[in-house]
Amino acid sequence: MSESSNQIPAAAAGTAIAEAPCDLAAVISRLYVYPVKSCAGVAVSQALLTETGLEFDRAWMVVDGTGNFLTQRELPRLALVKPQLKHFEMVLRAPGMLALHITLDQVEAPARVRIWGAEVAAFEM
Numbered sequence: 001m002s003e004s005s006n007q008i009p010a011a012a013a014g015t016a017i018a019e020a021p022c023d024l025a026a027v028i029s030r031l032y033v034y035p036v037k038s039c040a041g042v043a044v045s046q047a048l049l050t051e052t053g054l055e056f057d058r059a060w061m062v063v064d065g066t067g068n069f070l071t072q073r074e075l076p077r078l079a080l081v082k083p084q085l086k087h088f089e090m091v092l093r094a095p096g097m098l099a100l101h102i103t104l105d106q107v108e109a110p111a112r113v114r115i116w117g118a119e120v121a122a123f124e125m
Contacts, residue, residue, distance in 0.1 A: 033057040035090060038072035039081040056085060060102075060125065067113040 032041035037058045048055040062070045062078065072078045077094075084091045092100040108124040 035059055035083040035085060036081065036092065037061040038070065038075075038078045039083055039092070040079060042083055042085060060090075061113075061115070061122075063113050063122075067111065069113060069115045 031044050031047060033044055033047055033054050033056050034041045035056045035058070037060070039062075042056075047057070064070055070078065081092055081094045084093065089104055090102045092102065102125050106125075111122045111124050112119050113122045114120075
């Protein structure tokens with residue numbers, strides 16, 4: 001990279017390093033993951049980037065008795081549900097409710113659920 005240019009090196013697998021323009025800079029001041037879709041977020045100091053996004057981000061969702069996913073748009077109080085990620089479990093807390101402990105590495109059974117009208121595979125926890 002030349003001192004007079006505003007460029008950073010970039011390379012693809014098996015190719016030589018080429019210079020690409022760098023006209024955008026960003027600083028991450030806060031980072032949140034939302035373990036349960038439509039519930040409160042959890043501040044994290046770092047997150048693992050996986051092929052599907054940030055680890056634990058929107059990994060779970062709340063469904064009703066018929067398998068339809070519930071959204072904060074329909075139930076705004078879902079925003080009061082605060083997940084807490086621990087080593088082997090997630091704890092869900094909400095005002096006036098007992099804490100719900102969910103073991104992260106244990107699933108009950110495969111299930112079919114509906115998100116925005118599309119049926120998808122899921123697991124009961």
